[in-house]
Amino acid sequence: MQKIIKSSFVAIMLLVLYLPILILALYSFTTSGNIGTIHGFSLHNYITLFTTPELRAMIFGTILLALGSAVLATILGTLGAIGSHYGKGLGTRSISVMNQIPVVNADVVTGFSICIFVIVVLGVDKESYIPLVLGHTVLSAPFVYLSVIPKLKQMDESLYEAARDLGASPIYALFKVVIPQIASGILSGFMMAITLSLDDYFIATYTKPATFDTISTYVVNATKGSQTDIKTALWALSTIIFLLVILLVVGSNVISNKKEATGGSGVEE
Numbered sequence: 001m002q003k004i005i006k007s008s009f010v011a012i013m014l015l016v017l018y019l020p021i022l023i024l025a026l027y028s029f030t031t032s033g034n035i036g037t038i039h040g041f042s043l044h045n046y047i048t049l050f051t052t053p054e055l056r057a058m059i060f061g062t063i064l065l066a067l068g069s070a071v072l073a074t075i076l077g078t079l080g081a082i083g084s085h086y087g088k089g090l091g092t093r094s095i096s097v098m099n100q101i102p103v104v105n106a107d108v109v110t111g112f113s114i115c116i117f118v119i120v121v122l123g124v125d126k127e128s129y130i131p132l133v134l135g136h137t138v139l140s141a142p143f144v145y146l147s148v149i150p151k152l153k154q155m156d157e158s159l160y161e162a163a164r165d166l167g168a169s170p171i172y173a174l175f176k177v178v179i180p181q182i183a184s185g186i187l188s189g190f191m192m193a194i195t196l197s198l199d200d201y202f203i204a205t206y207t208k209p210a211t212f213d214t215i216s217t218y219v220v221n222a223t224k225g226s227q228t229d230i231k232t233a234l235w236a237l238s239t240i241i242f243l244l245v246i247l248l249v250v251g252s253n254v255i256s257n258k259k260e261a262t263g264g265s266g267v268e269e
Helices: 002-027 044-051 053-086 090-104 107-121 130-154 157-165 170-181 183-199 202-207 215-224 228-261
Strands: none
Touching: 002 228, 044 053, 044 228, 053 090, 053 130, 053 183, 053 215, 053 228, 090 130, 107 130, 107 202, 130 183, 130 202, 157 170, 170 183, 183 215, 183 228, 202 215, 215 228
């Protein structure tokens, strides 16, 4: 009976999570302008998505922003995690505590704070894209930190100490010993940073240039309009993003399982 209850609960949760996405994906392959009635099969939404210059520019700009901010966030988050792990004293604890604040803080507060500090106090123009990139970097870096810290704690500390005893400099030991051991955590943090950037709405709203839209801000504005073709093309975009996420998750799990089966990535001689 307990197994039946557990299985039923899991099935209901999966249904609640994935059924709306599957319905949206189904309608993306139809000529329907509204969800409720299915007319006929069509690839019109996908053709519109990739042939409309406005949509292509929005997608390209969002991906470029996500990759750029994710690289910066990964560098900062990884360095912060390594410094916190190997550092000593009260400062290392302070880093861990301060890292938790942006994680639990509301995005709207973070976005508004960055807007005031960077744009108003420092006088940086929104059109430079600097406030937008900084905002997404600040949003993502703490999550990279949280992805890397567990890998550092799981790592065998004697590997780094052995490298230092054999004459390796701290920088050489960092890149040849530590980084390979925590590479999976860094990759997870990088993927999380990309996802957070793609998903963000509030920070982008406060810091983006007037002529630029991310996927989130564009979707919100498009759903308020009356352009049916644009609305339904966004169904296709949502379906593509969902499929890409599935491929990335499955691919990362396959790679992790292969590494575990072969005993890890090892350390270079």
